[in-house]
Structures are given as C-alpha cells and as structure tokens.
Amino acid sequence: MEYATLNNGVKMPMAGIGTFLLTPDEAEASCVSALQNGYRLIDTANAYCNEKAVGRAMKKSGLQREEIFLETKLWPSFYTDADAVDKTLARLDTDYIDLLLIHQPAGDYVAGYRLMEKAYKEGKVRAIGLSNFNEEQIKEILSICEVKPTILQTEVHPYAQQKELKAFLAENGMVIQAWYPLGHADKGLLEEPLFTRLAAKYGKSNVQIILRWHIQAGNVVIPGSKNPAHIHDNFDVFDFALTDAEMQEITTLNKDKRYYEVTEDKLAAFATMFPPVDDQK
Numbered sequence: 001m002e003y004a005t006l007n008n009g010v011k012m013p014m015a016g017i018g019t020f021l022l023t024p025d026e027a028e029a030s031c032v033s034a035l036q037n038g039y040r041l042i043d044t045a046n047a048y049c050n051e052k053a054v055g056r057a058m059k060k061s062g063l064q065r066e067e068i069f070l071e072t073k074l075w076p077s078f079y080t081d082a083d084a085v086d087k088t089l090a091r092l093d094t095d096y097i098d099l100l101l102i103h104q105p106a107g108d109y110v111a112g113y114r115l116m117e118k119a120y121k122e123g124k125v126r127a128i129g130l131s132n133f134n135e136e137q138i139k140e141i142l143s144i145c146e147v148k149p150t151i152l153q154t155e156v157h158p159y160a161q162q163k164e165l166k167a168f169l170a171e172n173g174m175v176i177q178a179w180y181p182l183g184h185a186d187k188g189l190l191e192e193p194l195f196t197r198l199a200a201k202y203g204k205s206n207v208q209i210i211l212r213w214h215i216q217a218g219n220v221v222i223p224g225s226k227n228p229a230h231i232h233d234n235f236d237v238f239d240f241a242l243t244d245a246e247m248q249e250i251t252t253l254n255k256d257k258r259y260y261e262v263t264e265d266k267l268a269a270f271a272t273m274f275p276p277v278d279d280q281k
Contacts, residue, residue: 001040002238004220006150007173010127012099013069014215015235016041018179018224024053024281026226031057033228035068037235043222045073045103046088049280055093065094073103073131076271079112085119091277096124101131101153107271110144117147129153132262135168142172151175156219157183158210158250159257177220182210184259194249202240205233212237213250
C-alpha cells in the first residue's frame with residue numbers, strides 16, 4: 001500500500017473501494033471482499049444508503065477498527081442538523097470516522113462545514129474535506145474555516161486530469177481524490193492504445209495501468225465494483241511503476257472531458273432531497 005499524508009498528518013491509503021450505486025447487500029459483500037484482498041480504505045456516504053452495510057462489513061472483516069480508513073459524506077439536507085454526525089456514526093456502528101466530507105456545495109454548506117469542524121474538535125472525525133466543490137467554493141471555505149479541509153473528492157481520470165485544480169489544491173495543502181477514476185467505464189478511454197501497449201509491457205490490464213497512473217500522479221482512487229475478480233485486480237497495482245516518460249505520455253490524453261456535470265438545478269434539488277437513511281438495511 002502507498003499513502004497520502006493529509007495536511008493534519010493523518011495518513012490515508014491511496015487506493016480503496018467505492019460503494020456508490022451499490023445496494024446494502026452489494027456494498028456489504030464488496031467491502032468484505034475488498035478488506036480480504038488488502039484494501040484498507042472504504043468510501044461511502046449518507047446518500048448511498050449503505051452506511052449500515054459498510055459498518056457490518058467492517059465488523060465481519062475481523063480487522064481492528066484502527067486498521068480501516070473509513071470515509072463518508074454528509075448530504076446537504078442534513079447540513080443544519082446538529083445530530084447529523086452522531087446519526088452517521090450510529091449507522092456505521094463506529095466511534096469515529098477517519099474522513100468526513102461535505103458531499104455537495106448545495107444548501108447551507110457553510111453550516112455543514114461548521115458541523116464537521118465541531119465533530120473534528122470533539123474527536124469524532126480524524127479529518128474533514130470537500131466533495132464536488134469548484135475552486136471558488138473551496139476558496140470560500142478556506143476564507144472562513146477554523147479547521148482546514150484536507151481533501152477534495154471530484155471527477156478525475158485521464159480524459160479529465162484537472163491539472164489547474166490540482167495545482168490550486170497543492171498550493172493549499174489539499175489532496176485530490178478521484179471518483180470516476182476509470183472515466184465512468186468509457187470504452188474509448190479504457191481501450192486507449194497507449195494503455196493497451198503499457199498493459200502488455202507490464203503484464204497488467206488497461207484498468208490497472210490507469211489506476212497506477214492515478215496513484216503515481218497523487219490521486220487517491222476509489223473504484224467501485226461488486227465483482228470479486230475486479231475488486232482483486234483493482235488493488236493489484238502496487239508491484240510495478242510507470243516511468244516518467246510513460247506518465248508524461250498519459251498526460252497528453254487529457255481532453256477536459258467530464259462525464260458528470262453539476263448544474264444549479266441539481267444543486268437546488270440536492271438541498272431539499274432527503275435520502276432514506278434512517279430505514280436503510
């Protein structure tokens with residue numbers, strides 16, 4: 001395993017399992033499989049409605065709680081709820097969260113950030129950060145925060161490398177974490193001739209080449225899967241390294257192409273949407 005060191009000294013695994021769009025049963029099985037295969041980072045969220053399943057998977061793994069880096073996200077409709085963090089802890093059946101993020105820059109996200117700062121100061125959270133924020137929104141948080149955000153979770157892949165945003169984050173001591181690290185499984189991206197050539201050279205798959213590129217570029221990755229073989233292979237990326245020249249070749253693939261766009265209408269909807277978190281399995 002390789003690690004990113006966050007701006008408060010917390011060490012975070014560079015690769016983990018994502019649980020977006022997984023049912024509770026799928027999330028539980030995927031997380032158990034991932035932990036058996038050496039993963040130590042799990043990403044979930046209030047809105048995924050599988051936090052209870054993630055908590056069960058951690059217990060089933062037989063690992064000590066401190067061996068697992070647990071990441072979750074507060075949903076906008078809970079930003080002003082004083083007990084939002086405590087309820088999240090209860091669903092996950094844990095005493096603390098390693099990394100807690102503001103999920104969307106919607107609603108009263110400043111209140112949500114204040115809620116996370118309070119939880120951090122109380123020892124309920126080891127690090128806090130942001131998800132889906134743009135540079136201007138990050139600057140707003142930086143201008144008012146008492147506890148600096150450690151990370152930004154956003155869309156990053158070889159077709160959208162986020163070079164300017166990464167430079168801004170680096171200047172402010174923040175790490176970038178990639179969702180859609182494989183470009184939403186875009187066939188054109190996954191079958192790029194460059195990845196095919198490198199895969200043949202290293203005896204790996206195209207997907208493994210992409211994930212290795214992310215890690216060497218400093219991007220924490222959380223590919224999601226419910227396929228045990230894919231879960232195994234997505235983590236089998238620590239026994240080789242791309243050369244500087246190969247890393248540079250991959251940078252030429254950037255197209256600033258995103259597969260998901262957040263609109264004002266979506267953000268307005270997020271602010272009033274209440275995921276059924278309390279009655280999840």
